[in-house]
Every structure is written in structure tokens, then in C-alpha cells.
Amino acid sequence: MDDTYEGFVASRAQSLLRYGYVLSGNPHDAADLVQDALIKLRGAWPRVINKRDPEGYVRTTMARQHISLWRRTRRETLTDLVPEGSYTDPVPSDDLLWRALAELPRRQRAVLVLRYYEVLSDEEIAAQLGISRGTVRSQASRALEKLRRTWSPAVMEGSTR
Amino acid sequence: MTGQPVENLEETLNRTLERHAEKAPAPASDLIDRVETRYRKRRRVRTTGAAAAMALVLSGTAFGMWSDGGGPTTLLESSGTSTQALSRPGQKAEDPFETTPIEKLWPEAVHQVPARLQDGTEITPQALIDARTVLVSAWASFEKASALYAYDLATGKAEKITDVVTPKGTWLFASGFTVGDGKILWQTTSADRMTTIWSVPVEGGTPVAAVENIPAEAVGPAGSVKDGATAVPVEPSPSGVAGLGVFGGRVYWSGSPNGVYTAPLTGGSAELVAGTEKERLVRWPWAGRSVSDRTQGGDKTKTIRWELRNLETGEKKPVFSAPGGTDWNCWITWCSSVTENALTTRDGSQMTDLPGHLLDRGVVALDRFVLSVDGSRNKASVMVNDLQEGRTGSIALTPTDGGVSYSVLRGAGSRMYATPTADGHVIVDLEAID
Numbered sequence: 001m002d003d004t005y006e007g008f009v010a011s012r013a014q015s016l017l018r019y020g021y022v023l024s025g026n027p028h029d030a031a032d033l034v035q036d037a038l039i040k041l042r043g044a045w046p047r048v049i050n051k052r053d054p055e056g057y058v059r060t061t062m063a064r065q066h067i068s069l070w071r072r073t074r075r076e077t078l079t080d081l082v083p084e085g086s087y088t089d090p091v092p093s094d095d096l097l098w099r100a101l102a103e104l105p106r107r108q109r110a111v112l113v114l115r116y117y118e119v120l121s122d123e124e125i126a127a128q129l130g131i132s133r134g135t136v137r138s139q140a141s142r143a144l145e146k147l148r149r150t151w152s153p154a155v156m157e158g159s160t161r
Numbered sequence: 162m163t164g165q166p167v168e169n170l171e172e173t174l175n176r177t178l179e180r181h182a183e184k185a186p187a188p189a190s191d192l193i194d195r196v197e198t199r200y201r202k203r204r205r206v207r208t209t210g211a212a213a214a215m216a217l218v219l220s221g222t223a224f225g226m227w228s229d230g231g232g233p234t235t236l237l238e239s240s241g242t243s244t245q246a247l248s249r250p251g252q253k254a255e256d257p258f259e260t261t262p263i264e265k266l267w268p269e270a271v272h273q274v275p276a277r278l279q280d281g282t283e284i285t286p287q288a289l290i291d292a293r294t295v296l297v298s299a300w301a302s303f304e305k306a307s308a309l310y311a312y313d314l315a316t317g318k319a320e321k322i323t324d325v326v327t328p329k330g331t332w333l334f335a336s337g338f339t340v341g342d343g344k345i346l347w348q349t350t351s352a353d354r355m356t357t358i359w360s361v362p363v364e365g366g367t368p369v370a371a372v373e374n375i376p377a378e379a380v381g382p383a384g385s386v387k388d389g390a391t392a393v394p395v396e397p398s399p400s401g402v403a404g405l406g407v408f409g410g411r412v413y414w415s416g417s418p419n420g421v422y423t424a425p426l427t428g429g430s431a432e433l434v435a436g437t438e439k440e441r442l443v444r445w446p447w448a449g450r451s452v453s454d455r456t457q458g459g460d461k462t463k464t465i466r467w468e469l470r471n472l473e474t475g476e477k478k479p480v481f482s483a484p485g486g487t488d489w490n491c492w493i494t495w496c497s498s499v500t501e502n503a504l505t506t507r508d509g510s511q512m513t514d515l516p517g518h519l520l521d522r523g524v525v526a527l528d529r530f531v532l533s534v535d536g537s538r539n540k541a542s543v544m545v546n547d548l549q550e551g552r553t554g555s556i557a558l559t560p561t562d563g564g565v566s567y568s569v570l571r572g573a574g575s576r577m578y579a580t581p582t583a584d585g586h587v588i589v590d591l592e593a594i595d
Contacts, residue, residue: 006193013188021185022178030185035196042200067487067500097177105485107500116171117178130500130518131488148170 005045008054009038016058022117023066023110025102037061060128063114067106067129100150108143111136260516263545263554263589270593271554272314275585284310284319286579286586287338288345290363292593295577296338296345298325309338309345311363314588322365333377333400335359337571341407342426350377350400358402358412360426371412372424372431377401404442404572415441421448421472434472444528444573446473447493453485467491467507479508490522492573495548497523497531504531504548515546516553521569530591532570532578543567543580545589559583 013034020030037058041048048057101109107129114125122140126133189195264271274295277283284297293314301307307327310319322345325335333350340346343363350356354377361368377400401417407426413434416422421437424430440448449469463485469478481496483489489498497504499519505512517535525531525548533544542555558567559582568580578589 009193009196013192014185017188018182018185022182027186031189034188035192035199038192038196039200042196064500064502095177095181097173098181101177107488112174113178116174117182119175130502144170147174151170151173 003049005042005049008041012055012058013038016062019059019113019118020062020066022113023062025098025109029066033062033066034058036065059118063110063128064130067110097147097151100147103150104143104146107131108139108146111139112143115140260544260553260555263556263587266552266554267589267594270590272588272590273582273585274312274314274579274588275317276581278310278319282308284312286312286577286588288340289577289588289590289592290340290345292590295579295588296322296340296363298335298338301327309361320365322363323361323368325359325368336400337402337405339405339407339574342410344407344426346371346405346407346412348400348402348405354401356400356402358405358414358424360412360428369428371426371428375401375416375422375431377417404444404574406442406445406574408445413442413445419450437472440470443469443492446471447478447573448472449491451491465489467496469493469507481505481507481509490524492525493528495525495528495531497525499523513548516544517542520567524570524572524575526570526573526575526578527591528573530570530578530594534567541567545578545591547594554589556580556582556587 016034016037017030020033021027024030024033040061041054041058044057045054048054101112104112110129111125114120114128115122120128122133122136125136129136131139272295274284274286274297278299282299284299286295286297287309288296290296290311295312295314297310297312297319299308299310308324309322311322312319325347327334327349328351330352331349332352332354333348333356335347335349338345338347340363344360345363346358346360348356348358355373356375356377357370358372358375359368360371403415403417405412405414407413410426411423412426413421413423416431416433419437419439419441421434421440421442422431423434424432434448437448440450443449447469449467452466452468454464454466464482465485465487467481467483467489469491470476478493481489481491483496483498487498488500489496491497491507494506495504496507497519499522502515502518503512504515504519504523504525515531515533517533520532520534520543523531529547529549531546531548533546535542535544541558541560543558545554545556547553556567558580566581568578570578576590576592578591579586
């Protein structure tokens with residue numbers, strides 16, 4: 001691993017933006033989440049690199065920030081990373097599931113992203129979000145139930161009822 | 162739709178997320194410079210003390226048994242895989258809390274209780290009877306209290322107070338032990354989901370049922386926001402009795418899913434405290450409720466407001482608001498969020514950084530003390546944080562095969578914090594701290 005902060009940012013920024021994007025569903029929030037987490041990492045770098053898991057630290061920070069209160073109250077001031085005019089609806093018209101994800105409360109979406117994008121166990125998700133394993137399970141099951149209501153295999157390509 | 166295997170949705174979710182991840186924006190070419198500029202700017206703000214940012218510290222998974230039980234134990238476990246290994250940035254340099262071993266910080270308030278009595282009986286501390294006597298229970302089997310003892314901290318001797326009989330078909334064993342007005346109280350729930358509150362004098366005697374036939378709640382969390390309830394329970398309990406306490410000759414508790422109930426300590430039927438249908442007891446006489454404001458016509462909760470009032474004087478505390486979907490809990494002066502790892506006063510005038518990560522529901526006991534945990538699978542500490550004085554006493558935990566175990570605070574009225582150590586239990590008398 002590149003042990004410098006700059007090296008970490010250079011090599012991981014794109015991957016972190018992808019993570020931020022699936023967490024939040026839009027490029028502005030993705031950029032904000034990454035920038036904010038990197039600022040935090042900048043201050044904590046000597047301690048974090050010592051524990052050899054800066055990526056885990058950043059991803060945890062992003063997930064928690066995303067579902068937290070304070071972030072939402074100050075998001076407006078942190079959108080300068082995305083070039084102007086870059087945002088157009090990124091949702092392909094045929095992807096009902098992506099649209100349905102946007103309707104979920106943040107915490108439920110975060111649990112699904114950690115489970116099905118990061119492929120973490122419920123225990124790992126609980127640790128990452130700082131909630132109990134029971135809450136992870138209940139949030140995931142509520143979220144899946146909601147998705148099932150709007151999404152059915154019959155309307156997906158190649159699926160039949 | 163029904164009958165489709167769950168895997169279909171889950172597999173599609175994985176594909177959808179991966180496909181959309183590719184649409185993420187590219188990093189700005191000057192990202193490093195931007196971050197550096199922002200970092201320096203924030204640091205300037207921080208060092209002038211103008212803004213207290215939240216500590217974001219990754220802790221292990223806290224596995225709680227339902228929180229109303231007899232000294233719920235949580236386990237701190239590592240997250241397991243190499244890429245998501247426990248990462249602990251620790252506390253910030255500006256952390257206002259200074260950590261000291263608890264017995265050095267508050268020697269007058271910290272005591273040791275052995276794991277077993279002299280006759281080998283295994284004991285668990287339940288509550289403080291007074292400054293030198295601990296109510297301890299002896300277990301017949303897991304979670305089944307068979308006897309209560311008064312353990313004298315000065316002499317190390319224990320005297321039996323009473324036997325706790327567990328009737329056949331008991332669903333929830335004796336739990337929620339509390340002491341007040343010379344009585345020890347606890348509750349049990351029968352197989353037909355009726356809860357009984359028991360009482361015995363602290364000097365000993367035969368337990369009597371002070372209140373009987375309190376309906377336990379239906380299985381599942383009470384009053385969730387989703388079903389349109391206006392009140393979210395502060396402290397849900399499957400027994401239908403939460404936050405049991407004794408004040409001025411009466412027993413008080415929160416019912417299921419809401420409502421503050423009371424009965425005479427001498428025995429009698431439960432009655433609702435007038436006007437508390439949607440409230441829950443935080444700590445007598447304070448009762449609170451949380452109100453969800455919904456978006457027009459939608460089922461999304463826009464904001465949640467936490468209200469608190471004094472049932473005796475009618476005094477109201479400032480209302481705390483947070484966006485829907487967040488996990489804040491409000492106590493008396495303070496509100497806490499475990500997800501955010503944050504504490505703030507209701508009026509928002511004070512926020513505070515704690516060492517480590519908030520425990521359980523971020524319970525603030527006696528309007529002053531809150532627990533956090535920090536460390537790793539092999540070396541972890543529980544920290545008792547004094548919000549009034551900005552001091553932190555740490556308790557080193559003993560790792561076992563499954564991680565480390567520690568207890569959480571029962572509620573906002575808890576006078577005692579007790580947690581297992583290598584050779585017994587450490588007890589903190591929160592009221593003995595100046």
C-alpha cells in the first residue's frame with residue numbers, strides 16, 4: 001500500500017466516488033461525501049495509516065455521514081466539487097429498481113448498499129453504521145419489502161412471471 | 162409477484178448497484194488541493210473553538226439483548242474480514258474529554274464486587290440499595306434469578322433478601338430490578354403475555370405482586386414510524402413495562418407502546434397518568450414523546466420532534482428536531498445519536514465529542530453520564546463520560562473468546578453502572594460522583 005495520504009487519494013478516489021454514488025444516488029452527494037470523508041481522513045491520517053485501514057475508515061465515515069443529521073443541514077455548501085451542468089438524470093428509464101432505491105429512507109438504502117454492493121455481512125454492516133445487528137436486519141427487510149412492492153421480476157428483462 | 166424467490170431481487174440489486182456505480186462522477190483533477198484547502202480552513206475554525214465537529218469512530222458491533230432485561234450484556238466483536246477490519250481513528254487531539262482509569266478519577270464512587278459469593282454462588286449486581294450496599298442476584302440458570310442478596314461493599318458479606326420464584330410458563334424472567342422507598346421492585350411476564358410488578362422490602366421478606374395483569378406488547382417493535390403512529394417509543398419493551406421506578410410511594414413505568422402508568426407501591430391497579438397517552442417516561446417526572454411530521458400525502462417522515470415535559474410542574478424543555486429516518490434519542494437535557502456518534506443539548510447550544518463510540522441507545526443517566534466504548538477485539542475500554550464536568554473514567558475490559566463483553570446503562574434514572582471485569586464486577590455509583 002502507498003503509505004502517503006496523497007497516494008491513497010490518487011489511487012482510491014474513483015472507487016470512493018462509485019461508492020458514494022450508489023450510497024446517495026446522485027453525483028453531487030457522492031462528491032460531497034468523498035470530499036468530506038477525505039478531509040476527515042487528512043486530519044486522522046497518522047492514526048489511521050497506523051491501523052492500516054484508511055479505506056475502511058473513509059467508507060465508514062461516508063456511510064455514517066450519509067445517514068446522519070448534520071450532513072443534511074450543511075450539504076448546500078459542499079457541492080463545489082462537481083463541475084456545473086454535469087448533472088442530468090442518470091436513471092435509465094428501464095431501471096425501476098434504481099428508481100425504487102431512491103425512494104428509500106437513507107439508512108435503509110445504506111444497509112442495502114452495504115449488503116449488495118459492498119457485500120458485507122450483517123455484522124460488518126452493523127459495525128460500519130454503528131447500529132445493532134437487529135436493526136440491520138429489520139432495516140434490510142423493510143427496504144426489500146418496499147422494493148418488492150414496486151419491482152417485480154415480470155417487468156425485468158428476460159424474466160417471466 | 163408473490164412466490165418469486167427472494168434471490169431474484171437480491172441478485173438484481175447487486176447488478177443494478179454495480180452497473181450504476183459506473184456512472185459515478187470522475188474525481189476532480191485538483192481534488193487533493195481542494196481537500197487540503199478545506200482541511201486547513203476547518204482546522205482554523207476548530208482550533209478557535211467555534212465548531213465542534215462530530216467524532217466519527219468505528220467501533221465493533223454491539224450486540225444487545227433487548228434493553229429492558231436483567232443487566233443486558235453486549236458483545237463487542239471485530240468485523241472480521243481484512244478489507245473491513247476494525248479501524249479506529251481514536252479521539253481527536255482537540256477532544257475535550259480527558260480519559261483516566263475510573264478508579265483513579267472517582268475513587269469514592271468505584272467499587273469491586275466478586276463474581277461469586279464465598280459459598281460459590283455466582284452473582285450479578287442489579288442496583289444500589291444505598292451507598293454501601295449492592296442488590297445482587299444469583300442465577301439458577303441463564304437469566305433466571307433464584308435469589309436476591311444485599312452485598313455489603315465494606316465487609317464483602319452478603320445477606321439473602323428473598324428467593325425469587327419463577328412460576329412455570331414464565332416468558333420473561335425477573336428483570337428491571339430497581340430500588341426506591343425502602344422496596345426492591347422487579348417484573349416478570351407470563352406465557353400469556355401478562356406482566357407482574359413484584360415488590361419486597363430491602364430488609365427482606367416474601368415478594369408480593371404490587372401490580373398484576375399488565376398487558377405485554379405484541380411481538381415486534383412498538384409504535385414504529387412507518388405505521389403512522391405519532392409517537393415513537395423512547396424505550397420499547399416486550400414486557401409492556403419499561404423504565405420501572407419508585408417515587409413518593411408510587412410505582413411508575415412506561416406502557417406499551419406508549420403512556421405513563423402508575424400504581425400505589427402498596428399494591429393496586431395500574432392507571433394512566435392523565436394526558437400521557439402518547440408519552441413515555443424518561444425519568445420521573447419527565448415524560449417525552451417524539452412527533453413525526455410527514456410530507457404532504459406521502460409516507461415519508463420529514464422531521465421528528467422530541468418533546469419533553471415535567472408531569473408534576475408542567476415545565477417544558479426545548480423541542481429537539483431531526484430529519485426523519487435518523488436515530489436520535491432524547492433524554493432530559495441531552496439528545497444522542499448512535500449512528501452519528503453525537504450528543505447535543507435539546508436546544509442545540511452544546512454539542513460534544515466523546516472518546517470512542519456511544520453505547521446502546523446513548524442513554525444519558527442522571528442527566529449527566531453517558532457511556533462510550535473504544536478499542537479493539539483484544540484491548541477495549543468502556544468509558545463513563547461526565548457531561549457536566551467533561552471528564553472520562555475508563556474501565557479496561559477483559560477479552561474472551563467471542564470478543565469483549567460489557568453492560569449498558571438501563572435507563573435515564575440509573576444510579577449504578579456495573580460491568581464484568583476479569584475477576585468480578587466493577588460498580589460505579591453515579592450519585593457518588595461530585
